[in-house]
Amino acid sequence: MSKVAFITGVTGQDGGHLAGLLLGKGYRVVGMVRGQMEPSHPRYRQIQEDLPGVELVLADLLDPAALVRALSTVRPDEVYNLAAISHVGYSFHNPVLTHQVTGGGVLNMLEAIRAAGLADTARFYQASTSEMFGGLDYNRPSQGYDETALFHPRSPYGVAKLYGHWITCNYRESYGMHASSGILFNHEGERRGPEFVTRKISQAAARISLGKQHVLELGNLSAKRDWGYAGDYVEGMWLMLQQDEPGDYVLGTGEAHTIREFCGLAFAEVGIELEWRGEGPDETGVNRASGTTVIRVNPAFFRPAEVDILLADPSKAERVLGWKRRVDFSGLVKLMVAHDLEVERAGVRG
Ligand code: NAP
Ligand code: G4F
Numbered sequence: 001m002s003k004v005a006f007i008t009g010v011t012g013q014d015g016g017h018l019a020g021l022l023l024g025k026g027y028r029v030v031g032m033v034r035g036q037m038e039p040s041h042p043r044y045r046q047i048q049e050d051l052p053g054v055e056l057v058l059a060d061l062l063d064p065a066a067l068v069r070a071l072s073t074v075r076p077d078e079v080y081n082l083a084a085i086s087h088v089g090y091s092f093h094n095p096v097l098t099h100q101v102t103g104g105g106v107l108n109m110l111e112a113i114r115a116a117g118l119a120d121t122a123r124f125y126q127a128s129t130s131e132m133f134g135g136l137d138y139n140r141p142s143q144g145y146d147e148t149a150l151f152h153p154r155s156p157y158g159v160a161k162l163y164g165h166w167i168t169c170n171y172r173e174s175y176g177m178h179a180s181s182g183i184l185f186n187h188e189g190e191r192r193g194p195e196f197v198t199r200k201i202s203q204a205a206a207r208i209s210l211g212k213q214h215v216l217e218l219g220n221l222s223a224k225r226d227w228g229y230a231g232d233y234v235e236g237m238w239l240m241l242q243q244d245e246p247g248d249y250v251l252g253t254g255e256a257h258t259i260r261e262f263c264g265l266a267f268a269e270v271g272i273e274l275e276w277r278g279e280g281p282d283e284t285g286v287n288r289a290s291g292t293t294v295i296r297v298n299p300a301f302f303r304p305a306e307v308d309i310l311l312a313d314p315s316k317a318e319r320v321l322g323w324k325r326r327v328d329f330s331g332l333v334k335l336m337v338a339h340d341l342e343v344e345r346a347g348v349r350g
Contacts, residue, residue, distance in 0.1 A: 249323075
């Protein structure tokens with residue numbers, strides 16, 4: 001009998017990578033989708049074409065009864081809760097919804113597992129985040145955040161995720177559930193949504209090199225992130241649920257780079273050498289060969305509170321899970337730009 005996995009957020013970046021990984025391991029994979037369309041609707045054709053074999057079930061993190069129905073029918077061995085409002089900037093504009101979905105949604109999932117009678121058998125993964133650390137000076141960004149570092153979230157998203165993290169720990173301690181929390185640093189790739197900075201840059205580099213776009217507008221260029229490849233991180237999620245005991249694990253690379261550095265590598269991939277001129281909101285990225293401005297700052301993308309630096313110390317995951325990232329920073333930029341060049345040349349969005 002093959003194992004059964006239930007993935008919320010299957011239409012997202014990580015959901016796609018994880019579904020592919022689990023199908024490859026012989027799992028029966030059921031992905032939860034929301035919205036008013038039936039799972040057979042063409043909107044979901046992309047998942048089904050991309051990952052044939054993923055079954056879809058209709059429910060929403062905000063609808064507890066629908067979650068109980070879905071879980072009672074599927075009766076999974078492993079539940080991966082990846083669904084969330086996941087964009088930090090958006091969470092400042094819609095904090096109440098973020099609190100309900102990204103925070104309260106975790107509680108709805110845990111309660112639904114109990115109500116479906118699966119608390120003793122199903123293993124649970126919660127998608128926690130490095131945004132819970134926040135990155136203030138009195139914390140310890142220079143040595144990297146591990147599982148014992150202090151939390152100090154800096155956005156409604158980070159605060160909601162912290163609730164999700166602690167309620168997962170609480171259900172593990174209260175009901176003995178095999179509930180694990182992956183504290184994941186930024187991970188990117190060809191499935192990343194274009195609203196996140198790395199994909200916005202890789203798409204723009206491809207489009208500008210092909211003459212389809214002139215300028216890329218960005219916010220804070222000096223923020224540093226610990227960026228890895230999403231394909232490596234879903235392997236870590238799976239490993240967490242294969243352990244005898246549940247636990248919390250940081251996944252990251254141990255290297256942090258600025259948005260400026262990401263831009264420099266991405267534009268170099270399409271043959272544009274960038275020169276940075278000016279400072280603050282007047283800073284621009286200029287094509288050194290042509291003298292044309294290809295990047296400028298738009299303060300509309302600044303956040304009310306910023307996380308200046310995120311740096312991981314993933315040594316527990318490396319030691320206990322045997323997890324190791326395979327793709328490094330320059331490899332990540334290369335694969336994203338190569339993908340977007342192919343998509344833009346073919347004239348379809350992907
Ligand atoms: P993503 O691409 O933004 O995907 C989010 C998913 O959540 C989508 O499938 C979305 O479905 C679903 N969703 C949103 N609201 C929902 C609701 N009310 N009910 C059911 N589903 C809902 O996110 P991701 O990058 O794959 O990240 C996966 C998870 O890891 C998220 O929880 C994120 O916060 C967390 N995380 C991500 C990173 C990272 O760097 N990627 C790092 C740390 C933690 P629709 O298609 O219907 O919108
Ligand atoms: O790509 P971002 O929007 O990702 P952010 O805020 O780090 O959040 C991502 O990673 C978290 C893990 O640490 C996840 F939990 C979360 O779900 C999400 O996947 O922004 C990265 C940095 C920020 O400092 C932002 O201010 O890039 C800066 N930035 C500069 N210009 C921009 C832009 N971010 C976006 N989205 N768009 C810009 O134009």
